[in-house]
Amino acid sequence: MNTILRLLEEDGRLTPQQIALMCDKEEGDIRQMILDAEKEGVILGYKALVDWDKTDREYVSALIEIKIAPQRDRGFDRVAEKIYSYSEVQSLYLMSGGFDLAVLIEGRTMKEVAYFVARKLATLEDVISTATHFVLRKYKDKGVIYGPAVLDERGNLL
Numbered sequence: 001m002n003t004i005l006r007l008l009e010e011d012g013r014l015t016p017q018q019i020a021l022m023c024d025k026e027e028g029d030i031r032q033m034i035l036d037a038e039k040e041g042v043i044l045g046y047k048a049l050v051d052w053d054k055t056d057r058e059y060v061s062a063l064i065e066i067k068i069a070p071q072r073d074r075g076f077d078r079v080a081e082k083i084y085s086y087s088e089v090q091s092l093y094l095m096s097g098g099f100d101l102a103v104l105i106e107g108r109t110m111k112e113v114a115y116f117v118a119r120k121l122a123t124l125e126d127v128i129s130t131a132t133h134f135v136l137r138k139y140k141d142k143g144v145i146y147g148p149a150v151l152d153e154r155g156n157l158l
Contacts, residue, residue, distance in 0.1 A: 001033060001037070003023055004019055004023065004030065004033055004034070004037075005037065005042070005043070007019055007022060007023075008034070008043065008046075010143065012046040012047070012048075016030040016031040016034060017030075019034075049141060049142055049144050051138075051146050051147065053137075053138075053146075054147070058108055058109070059106050059107065059108055060106070060107055060108070060109060060110055060112075060113055060134055060135070061090075061104065061105070061106050061134070061135040061138075062104070062105055062106075062107070062113045062132050062133060062134050062135060063102060063103070063104055063132075063133045063135065064102070064103040064104075064105065064117060064121065064130055064131070064132050064133070065095075065098075065099035065101075065102060065130065065131040065132075065133070066083075066099060066100060066101040066102075066103060066121065066127055066129070066130050067099050067100055067127070067128040067129045067130075068100050068101060068124075068126045068127050068128060069126045069128055070100075070126075071126065076094055076100060076101065078126075079101070079124060079126045079127070080092060080094065080101065082124060083101065083103060083121065083124070086105075086116070086120060088105045088106065088107060088113075088116050088120075089103055089104070089105055090104045090105060090106055091103070091104040092104075099131070103121070110134060113132065113134070114132070117130055117132055
C-alpha cells in the first residue's frame with residue numbers, strides 16, 4: 001500500500017491501470033485499495049501544483065510563526081482549529097523549537113497578509129506573538145523544482 005500511496009503522492013493523475021502495471025498487481029485490486037484509502041482518510045485529496053509566478057495572478061505567500069499559550073486539557077488544538085478555519089490559511093503545523101505553530105497563507109498583497117495577521121491572528125485570545133516571513137521565490141515545493149526565474153529587461157525578478 002505504501003508504494004501505491006507514494007506513486008499517487010508523486011503524480012495524482014496516475015490511473016489504477018498505470019499503477020497496477022508499475023506494481024505488478026491487478027487493476028481491480030489497485031482501484032479497491034485507492035477507494036479504501038480515500039474512505040479511511042488516508043488519501044485526503046488530489047491537487048495540482050501550479051507555478052503561479054508564470055501566470056498573471058497577483059498574490060503573495062507568507063509563513064507566519066505563532067507563539068501561543070496552550071489551553072488546559074486541549075493543548076494547542078482549540079487555537080489551531082480557529083486558525084485553520086480561516087480561508088486564507090493554506091497549511092498549519094504544530095512545531096517544535098522557538099514557536100508553536102507555523103501558518104502558510106496566501107493573499108493578494110503584502111498589505112492584505114499584514115491585515116490578516118493584525119486583525120485575525122494577533123487578536124486571538126491565546127496568541128502571544130507572531131512573526132511574518134514573506135515568500136520571495138519558490139525553488140522547490142513538494143518535491144517539484146520550479147523553473148528559472150523570469151526577469152524583466154532590467155534584471156528584476158518578475
